[in-house]
Amino acid sequence: MEASPNTNKILQILTQTYPELPIPLKHRNAFELLIAVILSAQCTDARVNTVTPKLFPNDRPCAAADILKLGEDQVRKIIYPCGYYNSKTKAIMGCAHALLNKEVSSNFQELTALPGVGAKTAQVVQAQAFGIDAFPVDTHVHRVCNRLGLADSGKNRDKTERQVKATISQKHWSRLHLELIYHGRALCTARKPKCSECPLNKLCPSSEA
Ligand code: SF4
Incomplete structure (x- = not known):
């Protein structure tokens, strides 16, 4: 799959939208x-x-x-x-x-x-406990990547991981994975995405706004 022409802009807007990315699962080690x-x-x-x-x-x-x-x-x-x-x-x-x-x-x-x-669990630990750039794909990451055109993988989460890793530089992976989780929870929800409120709606091929 070719990289979306909007990829850089999408990454930039996500980072502006979610400047703070607390790790969702509480832990001390x-x-x-x-x-x-x-x-x-x-x-x-x-x-x-x-x-x-x-x-x-x-x-x-x-x-x-x-x-x-x-x-x-x-x-x-x-x-x-x-x-x-x-x-x-x-x-x-x-x-x-x-x-x-x-x-x-x-x-x-x-x-x-x-x-x-x-692989998903291992990459969450790598990213969130050790600061290694990894791209674990959960349900939010998979859904939002496909809606945004960062992946074109149907139901195949492994394919989402491969496509994103092939088209986006590794230094973005961990941050992007958390941004997509936050975006999937806040706006790009499974049933009713809030496209009219979404800062990516001009770039998103799935926008209903
Ligand atoms: S425009 Fe809609 S479908 Fe696209 S990322 Fe935003 S909320 Fe999701």
């Missing part, structure tokens, strides 16, 4: 972020942020040993509100075993070798 990202699958960040303080109750950042001490049954009980609690518990306990007395790695291959950690 890479391990807490990793667990929070696992919990966020098919669940809102807001809900994950109500659950993680119960999973990480100490005054200091949580480590793998704390999760192992808590035990599988207690973990399952705490994370129940996030949904998919059996598979998420399995992934969390698996990560805790794998990371006992170890630091979370910033390396993509090492991250995706952890139980339940796919």
Whole structure:
């Protein structure tokens, strides 16, 4: 796919529109972020942020040993509100075993070798815990990229990732991914995008304004 002729202008407007980009999932270290990202699958960040303080109750950042001490049954009980609690518990306990007395790695291959950690989770950890430019594609990123013409990938999120990475310089990836999440939540919502209020409506091929 060719880069959209509007790509640079779109990036510029997004950065002006979302100058502050707080990281949506609360965490105090890479391990807490990793667990929070696992919990966020098919669940809102807001809900994950109500659950993680119960999973990480100490005054200091949580480590793998704390999760192992808590035990599988207690973990399952705490994370129940996030949904998919059996598979998420399995992934969390698996990560805790794998990371006992170890630091979370910033390396993509090492991250995706952890139980339940796919490319999206690994890239969120790379971007938000380690400041590495990565482009994790969630539902908002996928939808907004396709509406804006930054991708043309149907339902294929992997293709969205490949197309954006092929046409946009890596130094923009992490920032762009957060901007697209914020834009997808605020204006370019799934059901009724607020095109008349959108600062990109003159550039967007999907604009209904
Ligand atoms: S103009 Fe509409 S479809 Fe395009 S990015 Fe803005 S809100 Fe989304």
